[in-house]
Amino acid sequence: MAFNPQHATLTRTEAARAEIDAGLRSYMLRVYNYMSLGVAFTGAIAMLVASNAALVHGVASMFWLFFIAILGMGFIAPRLMVSKSVATAQVCFWAYAALWGVVLGPTIWVYGHLDPMLIARAFFITAATFAGLSLFGYTTKKNLAPIGAFLVMATWGILIALLVNVFLVHSGGFQLILSIVVVLVFSGLTAYETQMIRDMYYQSDGHDVVTRKAIFGAFLLYGSFVTLFVWILNILGMMRSN
Numbered sequence: 508m509a510f511n512p513q514h515a516t517l518t519r520t521e522a523a524r525a526e527i528d529a530g531l532r533s534y535m536l537r538v539y540n541y542m543s544l545g546v547a548f549t550g551a552i553a554m555l556v557a558s559n560a561a562l563v564h565g566v567a568s569m570f571w572l573f574f575i576a577i578l579g580m581g582f583i584a585p586r587l588m589v590s591k592s593v594a595t596a597q598v599c600f601w602a603y604a605a606l607w608g609v610v611l612g613p614t615i616w617v618y619g620h621l622d623p624m625l626i627a628r629a630f631f632i633t634a635a636t637f638a639g640l641s642l643f644g645y646t647t648k649k650n651l652a653p654i655g656a657f658l659v660m661a662t663w664g665i666l667i668a669l670l671v672n673v674f675l676v677h678s679g680g681f682q683l684i685l686s687i688v689v690v691l692v693f694s695g696l697t698a699y700e701t702q703m704i705r706d707m708y709y710q711s712d713g714h715d716v717v718t719r720k721a722i723f724g725a726f727l728l729y730g731s732f733v734t735l736f737v738w739i740l741n742i743l744g745m746m747r748s749n
Contacts, residue, residue: 534708534717535645541725545600546732549608556612563616566609573610580606581730588723593715596722603726607733614737618744625747629740636739637732640694644701655699661692683745689738693731700727 556562566573584599618625644651665688672681704724712720 530710531705531708534721535705537718537721538704538724538728541600541722542729542732545604545725545729548601548604549611549733552605552608553611553615556609557616557619560616563613567613570610570613573606577603577606577610584726585723588719588726593718593722596719600722600726600729604729611733611737614740618740621744622747625740625743629736629743632743633732633736633739636690636694636735637697637728640697641701641728644698645705647698647702651699651702654695655703658692658695658699662696665689665692679745683742686738686742686745690735690742693734693738697728697731697735700724700731704728 556566580599580603584603587599588596615626665685668681668685668688672678672685704720704727707720707724708717
């Protein structure tokens, strides 16, 4: 049989592509594993806080302190994750998940007394929404960067609107509208972040670099997941009360 250089080249190309695909799948699996463990860790801490009335009242009295800490971690942690060691990335991720768990404790306590099924319903809706949008972000060939940039800017507007409603407006109707907007914005961000995380992968990256990228990706998706859960739970709670 005659040797065909073109066939050999194609075979090598296909083999290289298959190797890249396998590496990418392994990398994305690490991202989702870290994120899932972070969500589970947050849930455990939230349930621990919610099981103790003294802790619930203590956290509620310092809510804004924890809220500012979460915002601060949201700004500082990504920079540390991509520039420092794997250990630093791990500390940032788990500290962020722990802060969210503490903050969610009083919320779980309130809704647990109102209707425990609301929490389960909100979680499953969040999980289904997240899974669908993350899959879309991973598989789509459309560049989501322009949409993502707009959605990132929209989060600033959401934060301002939230503070205005808390301190000035005090409107239940506005709170419901804001909740819907948050869910829509972070749904879009989930797809955009997944695509960005996918595109961050390079086959030539060393083990530590891949690990830091995976933790960073998990940090982004975790934040979107928890935010979706909180505001979906808020929508379900408001609908039940009406």
